[in-house]
Amino acid sequence: MALIFRWLVRLATALIFLSVAAIALAYYFASRSLPDYNTTSAVADISAPVEIVRDNANVPHIFGDTDEDVYFALGYAHAQDRLWQMTMLRRTAQGRLSELFGERTVRIDEVLRRFDLYTLSVNSVDAQTDEAKAYLEAYSSGVNAWLAEVNKGALGRGAPEMWLFNHAIAPWQPADSIAVLKLMALDLTSGLEDEVLRARTSLLLDNDRLRDILPDDPTSGIAALPEYASLVPGVAPYTPNMRLAHDPLSPVKPAPLRGASNAWAASASRSTTGSTLLANDPHLGLTAPSIWYLARLELETGGVIGGTIPGMPLVLSGRSDALGWGVTTAKVDDVDIMVEEVNPDNPEEYRSPNGWVPFRTRDSIVNVKDGAAVTLRLRWTANGPVMPRGQYDLGTITPPGHVTAISWTALSDRDTTMSAAFDLNHARSVEEAITAGEDFIAPAQNLTLADRNRISMKTVGAIPARDVGHQSQGRLPAFGYLPENRWQGRFPYSDNPEFLDPPGGILGNTNNKTVDRPFPRHITHKWGDTQRVNRWRRLMQAREVHTRDSFIEAQLDTVSFTARTLSTLMGADLWFTGDAAPDGTPERQRQIALNLLSAWNGEMNEHLPEPLIYAAWVRAFQQRLIRDELGPLAEEFTHIEPVFIERVLRDINGASIWCDVIQSAPVESCTDIARQSLDDALLWITENYGGAVEAVRWGDAHVATHDHPVLGNTPILEWVVNIRQSTSGGDHTLQRAKTSGVDPHPFYNVHAGAYRGVYDFADPDSSVFITSTGQSGHPLSRHYDNLGELWRRGEYIPMSLDPDLARAAAVGVTVLTPSGE
Template sequence: MARVFRWLVRLTTALIVLVVAVLALVYYFASRSLPEYDGTRSVAGISAPVEIVRDNANVPHIFGETDEDIYFALGYAHAQDRLWQMTMLRRTVQGRLSELFGERTVRIDEVLRRYDLYRAAVASVAVQDERTTAALEAYAGGVNAWLEEVNAGARGRGAPEMWLFNHAIAPWRPADSIAILKLMALDLTSNLEDEVLRARVSLLLSNERLSDILPDDPTDAVIALPEYAALVPGVPAFTPNMRLAADPLSPFGSPALRGASNAWAATAERSATGSTLLANDPHLGLTAPSIWYLARLELETGGIIGGTIPGLPVILTGRSDILGWGLTSAYVDDVDVMIEEVNPDNPEQYRTPDGWAEFETRDSIITVKDAPAVTLRLRATSNGPVMPRSIYDLGTITPPGHVAAISWTALSNRDTSMSSAIAINHARSVEEAIAAGERFIAPAMNLTLADRNRIGMKVIGALPARDPNHQSRGRLPAFGYLPENRWQGRFAYDENPLVLDPIGGIIGNTNNKTTDRPFPYHITHLWGDTQRIHRWRGLMQAREVHTRDSFIEAQLDTVSYAARTLSTLMGADLWFTGDPAPAGTPERRRQDALQLLAAWNGEMNEHLPEPLIYAAWARAFQDRLIRDELGPLASEFTHVEPVFIERVLRDIDGAGIWCDVIQSAPVETCTDVARQALDDALIWITENHGEAIEAVRWGDAHEATHDHPVLGNTPFLEWVVNIRQSTSGGDHTLNRARTSGEDPHPFRNVHAGAYRGVYDFADPDSSVFIISTGQSGHPLSRHYDNLGELWRRGEYIPMSLDPALARAAAVGVTVLEPVQN
């Protein structure tokens, strides 16, 4: 027995030693790709020495003699910290994910190949201005210099993920950066999905009820639309389609999670500082690492600092010493679904206003890891690329004998958006920045500006020119062969909305409606926000003058105007009614929940139970309203639509009829549905968060999920690469923290302001910013998540252009020297 015991001890010891040795070996190889920030490197492609000074937050401050050398060093720094992220963005837009991930990503690659964004980016290189061409080439040179160092210096393949997904890395090209900007446009648009969803719902509901569930902004005049069944007859019955958004690697996020951002500015008259103020927090999906990367560039026109996206040689949102710029999604209706009739006698032809024409066709081969390659036949019409019925639910709205083609501004092969972005970085005044925006194509953005004397907001990006007689005014798929449905170029830049130095002294945007112009000058029918704007107006008008801190306070505000409105309406006939119920009964739990909500101010604080009660109640209420009318289509409505619920509860235009369950004999009232939905919500909370309703926390359900797109679902590794945080805010707060809407974790925070910046031009170096994770994309780096806790707590780091401050607490200084011939 003792002998057996000794052998068991030896085996256990050997196993522990083996596990430790394997872990040490894994750590050794993974840590080899951690960049060294101190040192001097000899590189080809620069004209003079360049310094990359990394401050104590690992923000690179780049100093050199020429702009080209500065862009070179930015490419080098991006590649040092985010090489894997950059290569993944490039692979995504190229439609080449399946080379690494096999059959899992074939459908994603297929859609990207059909859009052909990368070929359009390659063609667009030739139309950039001279300064931008030089910047793109220099930036690519910097990325490639780091790749050469990785290859020559045993740098652990450049990133730990490369050990798991080893594949040759092609040199960076100028077209790669333009393509990533186009991929950003794909991430920010939801017009295609919105058109298809509106068409699908139109097949089930009358126009009156369609205006309830898919409402216009309540301050807009409602535009009467033809019913889709009459517009495009012969549409097949409902058939489920594959979901492109399901994979973490997919750039096709849910339309409910598309672009949402905040930006506002104040003139000197509305500022306590005597100069202008500007705040910006663009909202994108949360990932680890963040899509944002902070950087400072000392250009020939002066220093600029702010948020970049690895792969792009521009500061997208930030400031110089005298100018600040911020971005919000303009929600421009820049996509149309064109229903193209196929020639029944020749499937290679489609109908045009001038008769039958040949499809443009070519083959594209997708290489698939551990599986046979897939050959696609790509087709396009004069309206745009043809998409198969199996994606975007197009099969549900496309009649037999037809296909769907996509018109989209980002498909331009003469896209000068990069030149526009570079010009904005060099601008020295509001007027110069507005002029620089003229060449911007996609994604369409609201550019908010402030210099030391003026503020302004201009929509930049191409606005499609539609015929006033367009059958659906761009809101529904329409026949592409009818001249009135086809695009007629784009509007002149002067037609894009502009506001300069308003009388009230403050401008801002929360993705709310920015213009009342009628179709076809309307910009869009669908705005991104109808709720946050109310809270913003109140905060801005509550003070005669503002400060940097009051702008920060607004940026971090978590009071939900929607929650205040909807909880009051849903509980209108339930507050303090009925006899007291015994403890432990459903009636008592309902009374306790209502008592909590009655004293609540709508603050979506992570430590409170009320936000979770409200959110679960509103979600259950909406589902009960629509499930009987829409059937399986109800699952497409993953988030609460406050305007819809308010229309129902106020019975606007007869919308109260939604409360009656059409399959049941009794006539249900909205009070009945509200009471039943509250019970549904409390059952869900009990099953997921415990029985003590007063002890539940919103933050436990509303956890921010900064997940690694590739390794985030890998056992054990997920504990290393994912960053999870309890957070405040919600779908309709200024500190917008959009929930997933998907079971089993419908309230997880998945889309938020991953960059925040506030700029004070009375004292520019007192400006501040923050990102949601850290600068490094390497999970073993201390800079992988060091900014994340500051972000969660609503704290910031200084945004200074003072070189002495950057050097004072630098974590490293890299000097790039030109190779001596």
């Protein structure tokens, strides 16, 4: 027995030793890719020495003699800190994920190959201005210079993920940066999914009920539309979903998780400082590391500083000493689904206005790790690329004998958006910035601007010109062979909405409606926000003049106008009713919940129980409303639609009929459904969070999930690479923190303002900014998550162009010198 014990001890000791050795070895290899910021390197393709001064938050401040040298150094810094992220963005745009991840990503690669974004990007290089080409070449050279150093110095392949997914890294090319920009356009565009969902829902509901569940902005009239069944005959009333579950690696997000943002500005007359103010927080999916990377570039036109996205040599939201710019998704209706009839006698042809014509075709091979390569036959019509029935649920709305093609503004092989963005970075005034916006194609954005004296907002990006006789006004898929359904080019840039120096001195956008125009100059039928704008308007009007701090206060505001409205309407006949109930009974739980909500001001604070009670209640309420009418299609409505619920509770145009359960004999009232759904919510809260309802916390359910897109679900590694935080805010607060909407964690915070900036032009160096994680993409770096806690608490770091301030507490200074090659 003693012998066995001794051998067990020896075995355990050996296992411990081997485990420690394995961990030490893994740490050694992983740490090899941590860059040294205090170094001097000789590199080719620069004209003079360049300095990269990294301040105490690891924000690079880049100083060079020429703009090309500065963009070179930005590429170098991006690659130092975010090489894996950059290569993944490029690989995604190219449709080459399956070379690393196997069968898991074949469907993702397929949709990117069919959009053909990378080929369009390669062709668009020649469309750029000479200056933009030079900047793109310089940036690419900077990325490649770091790759050369990684290879020369055996620096752990440049990122720890490279050890797990060992694959050759191709040199960076100018087309790669354009492809990343087009990938962002795909991430921000939801028009395709919106059309599919509207078509599917219209097959089940009449027009009145369709207007309820998919409402237009209530501030305008609703035009009557044909039902989809009459527009495109032959489609089954309900077809199960055909798409795969969402993968973190896919750029195609569910429509509710597409781009949203806030931006607002105050003129000198509405500022205490005598100059202008600007705030911006673009909303994108939360990841670790964040998609955003802070940087300062000292250009020949002056310093610019703000948020960049690795892979693109652009400050997308930021400022110079003279001009600030912010972006919000304009929600332009820039996508149409064209239903193309296939020739029954020749499947290689489709119907056009002039008869049968051949598809344009090309084969594309997707190489699959540990699997057989997949050959795709790519097809295009005159309206755009043909998508298979299994993508975007297109098969559910496509009649037999037809396919669907996608018209989308980003599918341009002469895309000059990159050049326009460079011009914006070099602009020195509102007027110059507006002029630069003319060459934006996609994604369409509301560009909020402020120089020292003026403020403006201009919609930039291509807006399709549709025929006034378009069958569905672009809201539903329509036959592509009918001339009236085809695009008629694009509207001139001068037709894009523009607001310059408004009399009230305040302008802003929360993805809300900006103009009320009739079709076809309508911009869009589906605006991105009908709720946050109400709270923003109140906060802006509550002060005669604003300060940097009041703009920060608005950016961090967590009071939900929606919660205040809907909780009052749902509880209208329930407050303070019924007899006292004993502890532990459902009736008692309901009374406690109602008492809490009756005194609540709608603040979605992480430490309060009321936001969780409200969120669970309204979610259960909507599900009870729609489940019997929509059946399985109700699963598509993962997030509440506030206008729909308000229409039902106010019985607008007979909408209260949604409260009656079709399958039951009694006629249920909205009060009945509100009571039942509150019980549903309280049961769900008890099962998931236990304890007394008054003791639960919104922050326990509303956890920000900054997950690594690749390693986030890997046991053990997920503890290292993922960042989780209790957070305030919600779907409809200015501090927007969009919830996942899907079980088992429907209230996880997955989409938020991962970049925040507030720019004060009376004292530009008092401007501030922050991102949601940190500058480094390396999990072993102290800069991987060091900004995350500041972001969670609503704190910022200085956004200064003062070189002395950057040097004063620098974590490192990298000097790049010409190698003479």
